[in-house]
Amino acid sequence: MISLKKYLDAQPAGPFAEAGPEERDLLSVALDAYGSALLEMGNCSLDACPGLGDDLKKNLGDLRTCLSSGMSCASLTVTENGVRERLRTWGRDAAKHYQGKACEVKELLLVMAHTAESVSARDQRSAGQMNVVTERLKAIASLEDLSEIRASIEKSATELKTSIDRMTAEGKEALDHLRDQVANYQTKLEEAEEIASRDALTGLSSRLYIESQIEKRIEAGTALCVSLIDIDGFKKVNDHYGHLTGDELLKQFGAELRSACRTTDVIGRWGGDEFILLYDCGLAEAEMQTERLRKWVCGNYEVTGKSGALKLRVDASIGLAAYVAGEGMKELVARADAAMYNEKRHRSAAGGTA
Numbered sequence: 410m411i412s413l414k415k416y417l418d419a420q421p422a423g424p425f426a427e428a429g430p431e432e433r434d435l436l437s438v439a440l441d442a443y444g445s446a447l448l449e450m451g452n453c454s455l456d457a458c459p460g461l462g463d464d465l466k467k468n469l470g471d472l473r474t475c476l477s478s479g480m481s482c483a484s485l486t487v488t489e490n491g492v493r494e495r496l497r498t499w500g501r502d503a504a505k506h507y508q509g510k511a512c513e514v515k516e517l518l519l520v521m522a523h524t525a526e527s528v529s530a531r532d533q534r535s536a537g538q539m540n541v542v543t544e545r546l547k548a549i550a551s552l553e554d555l556s557e558i559r560a561s562i563e564k565s566a567t568e569l570k571t572s573i574d575r576m577t578a579e580g581k582e583a584l585d586h587l588r589d590q591v592a593n594y595q596t597k598l599e600e601a602e603e604i605a606s607r608d609a610l611t612g613l614s615s616r617l618y619i620e621s622q623i624e625k626r627i628e629a630g631t632a633l634c635v636s637l638i639d640i641d642g643f644k645k646v647n648d649h650y651g652h653l654t655g656d657e658l659l660k661q662f663g664a665e666l667r668s669a670c671r672t673t674d675v676i677g678r679w680g681g682d683e684f685i686l687l688y689d690c691g692l693a694e695a696e697m698q699t700e701r702l703r704k705w706v707c708g709n710y711e712v713t714g715k716s717g718a719l720k721l722r723v724d725a726s727i728g729l730a731a732y733v734a735g736e737g738m739k740e741l742v743a744r745a746d747a748a749m750y751n752e753k754r755h756r757s758a759a760g761g762t763a
Contacts, residue, residue: 444473447492452680458503463609465499470652610656611663614677619685622675623738626689633732634688634695637745638666638706639753641724643682650714655682657712662723669705671698685742692731699729726753 451466472491475484606618614622626633640662647655659682666676666684675687686702688695703725710721728749732741 447473448681450496454499458506465495467652468495470647474648474652608663608678611660611678613663613667613684614675616677616679616685619675619677619679619687620738622687623741626687627732627738627741630734632689632691633741634690634692635730635732635741635745636686636688636695636699636702637679637728637742637749638684638686638702639726639749640682641726641753641756646721650712650719654712654714654719658710658721658723661710661712662706665706666702669702674698685745692729695729695731699727703727724756726750726756728752 447469451469454465469492472488472495475488606615607613608615623633623635640658643655643658646658659678663676663678663684666686670676670686673689677685677687679685688698690698707724708722710723712719712721726749728745728747728751730741730744730748
């Protein structure tokens with residue numbers, strides 16, 4: 410963006426459309442690259458802070474639609490300032506969000522510390538009471554009158570029982586309180602983990618969760634295949650009909666994926682219009698499932714456009730890779746990604762939309 414601004418500042422004032430053909434081509438490529446960077450920043454914000462990423466992604470997407478070769482330097486400056494302001498706002502909100510989470514953890518630690526302190530104080534009181542009883546029992550041993558010995562033993566036994574009962578009650582109260590507090594924070598932790606493990610838009614598994622599941626399977630050495638799915642021509646949907654229509658298509662596509670997959674398959678959104686599937690099986694079975702999936706999810710979709718209901722033909726490019734012993738998660742996903750883009754190129758060369 411800085412390089413693009415320097416280039417534009419060096420040009421004569423006026424709309425970009427007044428530039429020469431080569432300059433317009435360069436501007437178009439630069440603006441497309443900047444727009445793609447904004448889109449990727451939005452996607453990354455979902456991974457960084459799932460609870461707040463949707464708003465930033467939408468705001469950056471709206472600014473991306475404003476980029477065109479017909480805009481002026483002043484318009485680009487306004488767009489750049491908008492990007493800066495939204496990133497600053499999101500950064501502050503994300504910091505407050507995680508600060509709140511940190512405060513909850515500190516709160517739990519304080520509760521545990523106070524409980525431990527309470528138990529310690531109770532034990533000290535009980536130890537004092539025990540010392541009194543012990544001294545009395547020693548004194549009883551020196552008595553010679555049986556009636557005095559009996560009376561002293563009864564009194565000591567009563568005090569000892571009272572002391573033990575108090576210790577038990579105080580201990581139970583402290584443990585019950587701590588148990589309630591831990592259960593409360595456990596619930597909050599589970600809710601936070603659930604949010605982090607889900608893609609906010611589609612409800613499918615998040616990229617972070619998928620990565621953890623791949624690592625888990627690699628460590629276990631079980632059979633694993635990874636499939637990357639990319640919706641062909643999705644950028645045109647956003648450009649022609651807007652991001653709300655694009656988001657609705659992504660949600661519908663994700664729902665179709667969930668319907669077509671088996672309960673053992675792990676389905677997630679990898680980023681943008683890319684989805685990822687984990688198959689706990691060998692390559693032959695995964696290939697059969699992939700072809701079945703392709704027939705199910707590709708076809709006609711009905712979404713809401715700017716002027717009402719809109720029917721779209723949706724096709725997808727799919728890349729499949731089976732885990733090879735010794736490779737890491739990045740290598741496995743990279744091979745699936747390469748297979749997916751290879752199919753996309755072949756479809757484009759054959760005259761299909763990619």
